[in-house]
Amino acid sequence: xxxxxxxxxxxxxxxxxxxxxxxxxxxxxxxxxxxxxxxxxxxxxxxxxxxxxxxxxxxxxxxxxxxxxxxxxxxxxxxxxxxxxxxxxxxxxxxxxxxxxxxxxxxxxxxxxxx
Amino acid sequence: xxxxxxxxxxxxxxxxxxxxxxxxxxxxxxxxxxxxxxxxxxxxxxxxxxxxxxxxxxxxxxxxxxxxxxxxxxxxxxxxxxxxxxxxxxxxxxxxxxxxxxxxxxxxxxxx
Numbered sequence: 001x002x003x004x005x006x007x008x009x010x011x012x013x014x015x016x017x018x019x020x021x022x023x024x025x026x027x028x029x030x031x032x033x034x035x036x037x038x039x040x041x042x043x044x045x046x047x048x049x050x051x052x053x054x055x056x057x058x059x060x061x062x063x064x065x066x067x068x069x070x071x072x073x074x075x076x077x078x079x080x081x082x083x084x085x086x087x088x089x090x091x092x093x094x095x096x097x098x099x100x101x102x103x104x105x106x107x108x109x110x111x112x113x114x115x
Numbered sequence: 116x117x118x119x120x121x122x123x124x125x126x127x128x129x130x131x132x133x134x135x136x137x138x139x140x141x142x143x144x145x146x147x148x149x150x151x152x153x154x155x156x157x158x159x160x161x162x163x164x165x166x167x168x169x170x171x172x173x174x175x176x177x178x179x180x181x182x183x184x185x186x187x188x189x190x191x192x193x194x195x196x197x198x199x200x201x202x203x204x205x206x207x208x209x210x211x212x213x214x215x216x217x218x219x220x221x222x223x224x225x226x227x
Contacts, residue, residue: 045216095213
């Protein structure tokens, strides 16, 4: 099966600019996650979708970050305006809906550098 | 406060030895725990799952233990190989909401 696809692979922007990341999960996976991973740290959950509804966005900085999942498939994560501390890898993951303890499948992430 | 702690220092071992990585947590009551491997520039890859009512799980050279009294999971790689060098992440599943919370990871280096 095809894995989780993310683009772009790398992005460099200046602070106060906007940026968007795209994720295409594994076909049929109902749950989709966006994680932020700062260098040397573990992934931090930003937002979790179940189909096209938001389940958890408690850690999403909503003043600058937004995310949507169109028709319960692809998802985009946007940052506007970006800050220096947003420099990180943004990982998308998906999971089958059949079992709550099933594993996450991750994409290889988008590395964002804010200068 | 809630914490998931993994050794921040890299674990450096000789090929053929057993690597043991630790995951400690506080103020969580996980329903299950998962371990992932992450290579540089790649996303994490799932390795093993252990549920709260299980003490031990094995898969080939990998073994995971889960002690809910000590609030600790141990991850073992036996007969380690240089190809096992990577960062290993533990992740707690706190309930049936599909939410997964990750530790900071431990880097493992296996010397030939």
